[in-house]
Amino acid sequence: MLTTPARVKEMGNEFISMTDERINMFIEDASLEVSSLSIPVSYQERLARYLTAHLASVNNQRVIKEKVDVIERTYSDPNKNDGILSTKYGQEYQRVLDLLLKQSTPKKSINLVVL
Numbered sequence: 001m002l003t004t005p006a007r008v009k010e011m012g013n014e015f016i017s018m019t020d021e022r023i024n025m026f027i028e029d030a031s032l033e034v035s036s037l038s039i040p041v042s043y044q045e046r047l048a049r050y051l052t053a054h055l056a057s058v059n060n061q062r063v064i065k066e067k068v069d070v071i072e073r074t075y076s077d078p079n080k081n082d083g084i085l086s087t088k089y090g091q092e093y094q095r096v097l098d099l100l101l102k103q104s105t106p107k108k109s110i111n112l113v114v115l
Contacts, residue, residue, distance in 0.1 A: 002031040002048035011053045026055040039100045053089035
């Protein structure tokens with residue numbers, strides 16, 4: 001596995017109450033995904049950590065509205081699929097991945113020789 005539950009829990013308060021076993025499940029999925037990418041090893045832990053945080057976030061219902069008088073609470077729809085950009089962690093994962101892929105794409109050039 002490319003990261004640890006302790007490092008994921010440091011990313012936000014929403015992960016502190018999660019068990020290590022649950023976070024490890026997301027780490028396994030993220031590690032598999034990240035290790036299949038053609039990116040430098042030095043970035044793999046970072047990407048795995050952000051992807052883990054994203055996966056853990058979308059699997060938790062978030063309160064999006066609370067009302068005090070006649071108590072009312074509205075949660076986000078856990079079945080709504082907004083993709084990787086639906087969380088701040090997914091957005092950072094995608095930003096770093098795009099940057100790395102852009103850097104690894106060879107630049108096109110023309111070599112001309114005048115005789």
